[in-house]
Amino acid sequence: MNVSVVLFTSDLRLYDHPPLRAALDDARQVVPLFVRDPAVAAAGFAAPNRLAFLADCLRDLDAGLRARGGRLVVRSGDVVDEVCRVAAETDADVVHMAADASAYAHRREARLRRALEAAGRRLHVHDAVTTAVPPGEVTPAASDHFAVFTPYFRRWSGQRLRDTLGAPRTVGVPDDVGSEELPVRAELPELSPGLAPGGESEGRKRLASWLRGGVNAYEDRHDDLAGDATSRLSPHLHFGTLSPVELVHRARQAGGPGADAFVRQLAWRDFHRQVLAARPDAATRDYRTRHDHWRSERAARADVEAWREGRTGYPVIDAAMRQLLHEGWMHNRARLLTASFLTKTLYVDWRVGARHFLELLVDGDLANNQLNWQWVAGTGTDTRPNRVLNPIAQAKRHDPDGAYVRRWVPELAGLDAPLVHEPWKLRGSDRVAYDAYPDPIVDLAEGLARFKRARGHD
Structure with a gap:
C-alpha cells in the first residue's frame, strides 16, 4: 500500500497516537485528515469557546506535522463523504481512526465502514486512544457496563494499559491532496475573555508543569477553590491533545497520594464513557428516574x-x-x-x-x-x-x-x-x-x- 488515511477526531496530537502509527506502518505516505462536520453545529455543540480551542489545536497539529515533513488536510462537510472522497483521490486502501463512545460517533463509524467497504476499502478503528481503558473492556458478569464507580475502579485499576508511543519522526503526505485554510481563533466571536490557549504543545507544557509541581499536592488541595490546584488538563483530554494512557502511566510513575487521586479522576472519565457507550440515551434522559416534576426553564x-x-x-x-x-x-x-x-x-x-x-x-x-x-x-x-x-x-x-x-x-x-x-x-x-x-x-x-x-x- 502506498497511502493510508488517518481521520483525526478528538485525538489532535502526534504523541501516543496509535492510528497514526498504524497508518505509517501501513504505507509510505499518509493523509492526516480533519473534517469540520456541520452536524456538530446542527446539534448545538459548536460552542464558540470550543471552536476557538479547536482552531488552536488544528494549527498546532499542522505545525507539528510540517516539522516532520507533512501537513494537516482540513475539509468541511459530511464526515463519511469527505473521508471517502480523500480515500478515492489518493487511492488509499485503509482509513485509521480512534474509537469514541457517543451514539453519534457509533453511527458515524458504522456509516463510514459501510461506505468504505462498498468501495473496496477498509476501516481500522483503534481503542484506547481517547480513553485509557476502552468502554467495553471492563464489564460485570451480568451487565454490559458498570453502574457504580467503585467496583468499576477496582477492575479498571487491574487492567494492563498499552505502552505509549512516541511521536513519528517523519510524516510523508501526498502533494496533490487539497486542503482548506486552517481556522483562526481571532476570527471567532463571543469568546470568554480568559479562555486558555489550545494545542498539543500547550498541553504538554501544562502536563510537564503539573507533574513537576502540582500532582504531589492534589490529594490535599484539589477542592481548594482559591488555590486553583487542579491540573486544568480537561480541555486537552477533551480534544485529545494529551493521551489518557500517557497521563495514567506518568502519574503512576510519579507515585504518591496526589498521583493516585489524579488517576482516580481519569478513571471517572473512562467510567462515564463506558456508561454512555452502553446507554447512549443517558445524554438526554434520566439514567435512573426519580419521577421528578422539575421546574421548567420557562417556569423558573x-x-x-x-x-x-x-x-x-x-x-x-x-x-x-x-x-x-x-x-x-x-x-x-x-x-x-x-x-x-x-x-x-x-x-x-x-x-x-x-x-x-x-x-x-x-x-x-x-x-x-x-x-x-x-x-x-x-x-x-x-x-x-x-x-x-x-x-x-x-x-x-x-x-x-x-x-x-x-x-x-x-x-x-x-x-x-x-x-x-x-x-x-x-x-x-x-x-x-x-x-x-x-x-x-x-x-x-x-x-x-x-x-x-x-x-x-x-
Whole structure:
C-alpha cells in the first residue's frame, strides 16, 4: 500500500497516537485528515469557546506535522463523504481512526465502514486512544457496563494499559491532496475573555508543569477553590491533545497520594464513557428516574437567568458562574456546587444546566458533562440521590478565607470571611455599602423543603 488515511477526531496530537502509527506502518505516505462536520453545529455543540480551542489545536497539529515533513488536510462537510472522497483521490486502501463512545460517533463509524467497504476499502478503528481503558473492556458478569464507580475502579485499576508511543519522526503526505485554510481563533466571536490557549504543545507544557509541581499536592488541595490546584488538563483530554494512557502511566510513575487521586479522576472519565457507550440515551434522559416534576426553564426563568449570570445572592455560586463566563472553565468543586444549587435548591431540570455548561465549557464533553450533571441531580449513577450541597457550608469549607469569592465577585471585595459568604447578614449602612450585590433569590431551607417534597421525603 502506498497511502493510508488517518481521520483525526478528538485525538489532535502526534504523541501516543496509535492510528497514526498504524497508518505509517501501513504505507509510505499518509493523509492526516480533519473534517469540520456541520452536524456538530446542527446539534448545538459548536460552542464558540470550543471552536476557538479547536482552531488552536488544528494549527498546532499542522505545525507539528510540517516539522516532520507533512501537513494537516482540513475539509468541511459530511464526515463519511469527505473521508471517502480523500480515500478515492489518493487511492488509499485503509482509513485509521480512534474509537469514541457517543451514539453519534457509533453511527458515524458504522456509516463510514459501510461506505468504505462498498468501495473496496477498509476501516481500522483503534481503542484506547481517547480513553485509557476502552468502554467495553471492563464489564460485570451480568451487565454490559458498570453502574457504580467503585467496583468499576477496582477492575479498571487491574487492567494492563498499552505502552505509549512516541511521536513519528517523519510524516510523508501526498502533494496533490487539497486542503482548506486552517481556522483562526481571532476570527471567532463571543469568546470568554480568559479562555486558555489550545494545542498539543500547550498541553504538554501544562502536563510537564503539573507533574513537576502540582500532582504531589492534589490529594490535599484539589477542592481548594482559591488555590486553583487542579491540573486544568480537561480541555486537552477533551480534544485529545494529551493521551489518557500517557497521563495514567506518568502519574503512576510519579507515585504518591496526589498521583493516585489524579488517576482516580481519569478513571471517572473512562467510567462515564463506558456508561454512555452502553446507554447512549443517558445524554438526554434520566439514567435512573426519580419521577421528578422539575421546574421548567420557562417556569423558573428569573431564577435560571440569575444562576447563569452569577447573581443568585449566594457568593460562592455566583463566583463559580462568573468564572465560567470569563474562562470557559470552572473548578470541579464549583461545578458540583452550582449543579446542586440549580437542580436541588432551585429544583430546575438538570438538562437546563447541562446545556448551559456545554454552551461555555471549553472541556464540554458529552459523557462527563451529562453524567456528572445526572450524578449531582440524583438521576445518574450516584447512590445518594437526595444529597444536597449547602453552598454556605461548602464555601466556608473550600474557600475559608473568601479569596475565591473576592476574585470573581468584586462587589464583595471589601468583605472578609465569613461575612463574604453571607453578605445579607450585614445591617444598616454596612449592607447599603454592598447593595450592588443582590439578596439571595431563594431561602435555602425553603429550597430544601421543596426538593424533599418533590422527592417524597418531606
